[in-house]
Amino acid sequence: MTPHPATPLRTIPPVDADLRIRLATLCHEGWEMWDRFDVQVRGEAFHPFVAADYDLILAALMPLQASGTRFLEWGSATGVITILADLLGFDACGIELDPDLVRASRELASRWDSQARFAAGSFLPTGYRFRSPRGDDRLGTIGEGVSGYLELGRSLDDFDVVYGFPWGGEEAMMLDLMARYGRADALLLLNEVNGGLRMYRDGRLVS
Numbered sequence: 001m002t003p004h005p006a007t008p009l010r011t012i013p014p015v016d017a018d019l020r021i022r023l024a025t026l027c028h029e030g031w032e033m034w035d036r037f038d039v040q041v042r043g044e045a046f047h048p049f050v051a052a053d054y055d056l057i058l059a060a061l062m063p064l065q066a067s068g069t070r071f072l073e074w075g076s077a078t079g080v081i082t083i084l085a086d087l088l089g090f091d092a093c094g095i096e097l098d099p100d101l102v103r104a105s106r107e108l109a110s111r112w113d114s115q116a117r118f119a120a121g122s123f124l125p126t127g128y129r130f131r132s133p134r135g136d137d138r139l140g141t142i143g144e145g146v147s148g149y150l151e152l153g154r155s156l157d158d159f160d161v162v163y164g165f166p167w168g169g170e171e172a173m174m175l176d177l178m179a180r181y182g183r184a185d186a187l188l189l190l191n192e193v194n195g196g197l198r199m200y201r202d203g204r205l206v207s
């Protein structure tokens with residue numbers, strides 16, 4: 001089982017007290033889901049789902065929260081981060097390739113009375129091909145499937161904030177995807193394998 005940080009309430013910036021408790025409880029439930037997944041699924045065979053540090057993502061999303069701001073999670077897995085975004089007031093969507101995870105995320109959203117929406121499919125738009133300047137066009141752990149944007153009724157450039165958790169070496173592809181299909185003024189948040197979080201706008205690092 002992978003060790004993970006606890007989610008003490010004090011790590012969450014001050015928002016409404018009830019909301020703080022809901023956010024911390026959801027993070028806790030997310031960690032429990034991840035622990036089960038790690039044993040039951042990843043214990044049997046490789047799966048690309050590894051949970052991010054929910055506290056870190058939450059802290060990054062808090063200052064960006066604004067009602068109606070459109071948030072998209074690439075590879076939303078159990079849906080925890082997309083649902084956190086919805087609870088914060090974002091208009092939140094996730095796209096996930098693994099249908100079992102999509103089912104789990106929809107059930108989680110329903111239990112949390114969340115409006116977060118999840119599409120089953122790929123976060124790669126139809127026809128997208130990664131063209132690396134270095135000539136290495138491999139997609140790493142990123143799988144292929146029917147694009148999920150049609151199901152959401154939105155395209156990538158409809159979103160104001162996009163979040164992804166690339167495995168090592170996949171960051172270039174996510175930056176390329178955002179540069180070619182995202183809006184120039186949108187924020188791209190990338191969780192790093194070593195635990196940090198980088199924020200980009202128009203391909204440039206902003207934090």
Ligand SMILES: C[S@@+](CC[C@H](N)C(=O)[O-])C[C@H]1O[C@@H](n2cnc3c(N)ncnc32)[C@H](O)[C@@H]1O
Pocket residue numbers: 048049050051052073074075076077081095096097098101121122123124141142143144145164165166167191
């Ligand atoms: C490293 S995990 C990140 C999970 C979650 N976003 C987080 O930060 O905790 C990557 C997720 O992306 C999913 N995935 C891989 N390729 C995908 C694709 N082309 N479209 C949608 N999801 C994909 C995997 O199944 C996995 O759940």
